[in-house]
Amino acid sequence: xxxxxxxxxxxxxxxxxxxxxxxxxxxxxxxxxxxxxxxxxxxxxxxxxxxxxxxxxxxxxxxxxxxxxxxxxxxxxxxxxxxxxxxxxxxxxxxxxxxxxxxxxxxxxxxxxxxxxxxxxxxxxxxxxxxxxxxxxxxxxxxxxxxxxxxxxxxxxxxxxxxxxxxxxxxxxxxxxxxxxxxxxxxxxxxxxxxxxxxx
Amino acid sequence: xxxxxxxxxxxxxxxxxxxxxxxxxxxxxxxxxxxxxxxxxxxxxxxxxxxxxxxxxxxxxxxxxxxxxxxxxxxxxxxxxxxxxxxxxxxxxxxxxxxxxxxxxxxxxxxxxxxxxxxxxxxxxxxxxxxxxxxxxxxxxxxxxxxxxxxxxxxxxxxxxxxxxxxxxxxxxxxxxxxxxxxxxxxxxxxxxxxxxxxx
Numbered sequence: 001x002x003x004x005x006x007x008x009x010x011x012x013x014x015x016x017x018x019x020x021x022x023x024x025x026x027x028x029x030x031x032x033x034x035x036x037x038x039x040x041x042x043x044x045x046x047x048x049x050x051x052x053x054x055x056x057x058x059x060x061x062x063x064x065x066x067x068x069x070x071x072x073x074x075x076x077x078x079x080x081x082x083x084x085x086x087x088x089x090x091x092x093x094x095x096x097x098x099x100x101x102x103x104x105x106x107x108x109x110x111x112x113x114x115x116x117x118x119x120x121x122x123x124x125x126x127x128x129x130x131x132x133x134x135x136x137x138x139x140x141x142x143x144x145x146x147x148x149x150x151x152x153x154x155x156x157x158x159x160x161x162x163x164x165x166x167x168x169x170x171x172x173x174x175x176x177x178x179x180x181x182x183x184x185x186x187x188x189x190x191x192x193x194x195x196x197x198x199x200x
Numbered sequence: 201x202x203x204x205x206x207x208x209x210x211x212x213x214x215x216x217x218x219x220x221x222x223x224x225x226x227x228x229x230x231x232x233x234x235x236x237x238x239x240x241x242x243x244x245x246x247x248x249x250x251x252x253x254x255x256x257x258x259x260x261x262x263x264x265x266x267x268x269x270x271x272x273x274x275x276x277x278x279x280x281x282x283x284x285x286x287x288x289x290x291x292x293x294x295x296x297x298x299x300x301x302x303x304x305x306x307x308x309x310x311x312x313x314x315x316x317x318x319x320x321x322x323x324x325x326x327x328x329x330x331x332x333x334x335x336x337x338x339x340x341x342x343x344x345x346x347x348x349x350x351x352x353x354x355x356x357x358x359x360x361x362x363x364x365x366x367x368x369x370x371x372x373x374x375x376x377x378x379x380x381x382x383x384x385x386x387x388x389x390x391x392x393x394x395x396x397x398x399x400x
Binding site: 094097098100101102107110111114115137138140141142144145146147148149150151152153154156157158159160161162164165166169172173174176177180181186187189 | 294297298300301302307310311314315337338340341342344345346347348349350351352353354356357358359360361362364365366369372373374376377380381386387389
């Protein structure tokens, strides 16, 4: 776990490998694979996440996993807000977020993890993976801009109107915006900037 | 300035007064009023903000201040994104935001300042002050959840799809969501939670 935390922090989520973490800990990579399975599960264990995001999101957004008459966006927002109330999750989120805000390299790790694990799973669940990569990334980025802002205003800055509203109220108010970003009419930048200027 | 920074940090934006700051600095309150005018201007000077938010927002959102055919929300997002590119502003924002994420009392100060100064000016400019207070606060809070998230994903976490997109692209994509929060069909919570649970 120490080796995993160190390598994820130093190299970021994408460049850290199970092989590298095993070498740093002086154990066989097969052992790490055996106990943790995937890099995402190893990260989740090292960071003490209460769930493995891709599993949780895959299950929550599976076809038929939500009531008829509830929009996709509303269901996504409700799922996220409900998950954020899990015991321990807020402390974990605040710890990762504080590090990311204070330190550029920690921001790289959090951004890569959110992109790969959370946005990746959400994208597959809602069919973004059928779109051109630049469009899928742009739509996921727009949705992230709303969901990250919801998390920060509700859990960190604690705006009274946002912390005081119920999960259902916020899901109904914010869900349509998230749904539009993911599946609605959005002008996708002609030259996908995500491949042009990734480091800005 | 030292006395102002200390008192804003200790008491928050709302409870700090020009009178208290003057007393702490050992000067006559009339002198502080003479040089700084309002508490907001004193705060802006103490925190080295490049603009006084209520003046900047009032001017940017004044009737006729933006081109025909551009929606209100699109204009708000474009105005914010453009302002964020001002020299020095990002460093100031990052400093305030880092403190707020690390420290509960700094979060109180930033939340109260954003609510009073930034959201207050935006609300007056778009007519929220004509609505019941609870509805005005809820709509402003929803808009804040999107705008704060845009700032955090573009300036702090630097999601490639968000940092790489142009101001115009993002204004067109995100503007309609902000406009809906401010003026569209939104179910406002029946019992306004902002007065019920302000301290959560």
